[in-house]
Amino acid sequence: MRTVIFIPARYASTRYPGKPLVELRQKDGSTKSLIQMSWEAARAIEGVDAVYVATDDVRIAEHGRGFGAEVVMTSEACENGTARCADALAQLDEAPELVVNFQGDAPLTPPWFVEKLIAAMRADPTVSMATPVLRCDRQTYENFVEDRQNGRVGGTTAVFDRYQNALYFSKEVLPYIAPGKLPEPIPVFHHVGVYAYRPAALQAYIDAPVSTLETLEGLEQLRFLAAGMPARCVEVDARGRVFWELNNPEDVARIEAALEAQ
Known part of the structure; x- marks a missing residue:
């Protein structure tokens, strides 16, 4: 199954203009841009034929x-990363069977987050779109709560049914947990902003109308749910690694x- 990765990147981020070109300090004291670090992370993923x-x-x-x-140069009219992936896909000489949207932030x-996502898509041909979710540890959960308390939009949470199909995604911390009643394991899942689609699902997304929920939350994946297209949540294991996006x-x-x- 030919698989390609697109890393959508735009300069005009509302919350953080110029974010892809922000320089981050590495362990050795050198710096690299956010987009270069994301590209290097994508190239470390096994089973991928090309990264753009x-x-x-x-x-x-x-x-x-x-x-x-x-x-791949895409249209300025692309309103989000999924639309940008669809635009980029249309420009390839050879269409892949699987497209991965790897967030540039x-x-x-x-790499194993995406490798597990690709494996899930290959194992079940009925799944047209899938995305990883990661159970929050205490530090990540506290980061979520801290961001919301300070009026910042941080990461995204996901809730899903017994079949691992998404019920909802939100920039609020879902499910709500009353103060002092945090259970273990923590029942909050961090949505990892990576998507795998079959080309037909990308086209269906472009053909579907923009949904109210998508607009309100600012989350592109809610268009799938609003249009009745299932989104499979694939639980991944951090293996002790810290995962966080650069949102602010x-x-x-x-x-x-x-x-x-x-």
């Missing part, structure tokens, strides 16, 4: 080519601390 940076911004494209990335994503400037320190600890 998908962008509409010349600055990101030139920077990506500078560190060796293949770049998540360089801490371990405050996250730079969190990610640099995680790099130092690895």
